[in-house]
Amino acid sequence: MNGTIHRVCRNVKRSQDAAMALRWTAAAMLEAAHGLRRLEVDKQLPSLRRALAALQDRNTISHNLEQQAVAG
Numbered sequence: 001m002n003g004t005i006h007r008v009c010r011n012v013k014r015s016q017d018a019a020m021a022l023r024w025t026a027a028a029m030l031e032a033a034h035g036l037r038r039l040e041v042d043k044q045l046p047s048l049r050r051a052l053a054a055l056q057d058r059n060t061i062s063h064n065l066e067q068q069a070v071a072g
Contacts, residue, residue: 001032001036004028004029004035005025005029005032007028008024008027009021009024009028
């Protein structure tokens with residue numbers, strides 16, 4: 001996905017504002033979506049859910065440690 005976004009957006013030389021940059025990025029993501037595989041929901045969704053939960057737990061722990069370091 002990131003490669004497609006880079007390929008589509010690299011020709012944009014000057015964005016008028018942030019909204020225009022978001023529109024170009026959204027257009028690139030729509031183009032990239034054609035090349036993505038679909039999940040086999042029965043088989044892959046539980047493992048995706050576990051991976052996302054683990055990532056969220058790691059980010060929460062890191063954020064809490066950073067807050068404690070700043071407060072301490």
